[in-house]
Amino acid sequence: MLLVTFSSDDNEDRLGVQLDNEVVDVGALASARHATVPATLLEAVRMGGDGIAALLSDPVPGAFRRPIKDVTLRAPLRPGKVIGVGLNYTEHVAESARTLDTDKELPQRPVLFSKPATAVVGPGEPIQHNGDLTAQLDWECELAVVIGRTAKRVPAESAMRHVFGYSIVNDISARDQRRSGQWFYSKGQDSFAPFGPAIRTADDVGDPYALELSLRVNGEVKQKSSTKYMLFRIPELIADITAGMTLEPGDVIATGSPAGVGASFTPPQYLKPGDVVEATVQNIGTLRNPVVDAR
The missing domain is CATH 2.30.30.230 (Fumarylacetoacetase, N-terminal domain)
Known part of the structure; x- marks a missing residue:
């Protein structure tokens, strides 16, 4: 469904x-x-x-x-928490090392961060561009995993029992608001987690590692990839997160972005007021959001 x-x-x-x-x-x-x-x-x-x-x-x-x-x-629901996964696609690791000063080596464990529930907006709702805070507003199309059962210290082999379904998160980032290597303020501001437009139940998705992802800005393709290139797959992510943190029904894991973020272009391409961003995941839909001036 x-x-x-x-x-x-x-x-x-x-x-x-x-x-x-x-x-x-x-x-x-x-x-x-x-x-x-x-x-x-x-x-x-x-x-x-x-x-x-x-x-x-x-x-x-x-x-x-x-x-x-x-x-x-609307946004399908308001998650108790959104857990983001950084550097979870090989090509994105390479482009981030080149343009964002992250480690060029593939991570040995999932790189995790969080977004507050106040960052969540639904389809059609505006992404806020505050020029007083950022000149580097960026996009990331990601497959979102919606947790259906409380998960604590869950082994990878049983992790998928805790997945209710899948959606889309556009992991918006103010690249120039990273602080001493910490990403929370860069990625957690109001409107920085567009979510939706729907949740496809897990039984209706089939193979979650055979889904095409793409992102367009003003109709121009910026990202195009597949979930098959995920480094840490969903069971590994759930096992790693729940080793020390309880996931509850309605929580969301944003599983990482493929290559093609704005910072990777020469020169970099960042979002500005008036832009329209469309993140698409196969079998789920397209999440469309305008960018507005929030000053």
Whole structure:
């Protein structure tokens, strides 16, 4: 299933299922069929999606479908925490060493950082460019793993049982706000974690290492790669993180960026107000966000 959070005329956030170019209002359909389903996508993550799948096992009448163009998609949920993974694609390691002064050697363990929940924005919401803080606002298209079960000290061999589904995070970075090697302020500012537009349940994704990723700025391709080039795969990431940190339902792991970030170009290319950024992951969708002047 492709799950979304959407609003329409009443501006109230609702749980939906995207079917082609339409969104099914899960709550309204459940009420009509006297069924009990989660009220929000976060509740669906906590409870599992079986009830929603059962609700959709019969044809859905048109009264409960809305054209996707007539609704507003929101961030699917607000994660308790977003764990970022740095330098997780070989070519990105090389370009970062060349342009961002990071280590040229492949990391031996996952390189981890965090983004606060306040950094999360949904599809269509603006990425804030504050020229008083940065002249180097950069992009990174990443596959996002959404945790479905509490995970603590989870071995790699059982880690995938804790994955609810997958989405997209655009890991926005103010490259000139790294402080003594620390990335939190560079990557954690408001609007620096565009997330969405949907969550595809794990059972519907198939092989998470066979997904194409791409990113466009104003329609021009800047990144194009595949998750098959991930250095540390999802079980390794979950095992490493949960060795010392509990992951809870709704938490998100942004699994790293392929090559093609703005800092890697000659001369560097950075985001500016008026730009539109589109991050795409195969089988999930496209996360589109404008860049606005936040001064």
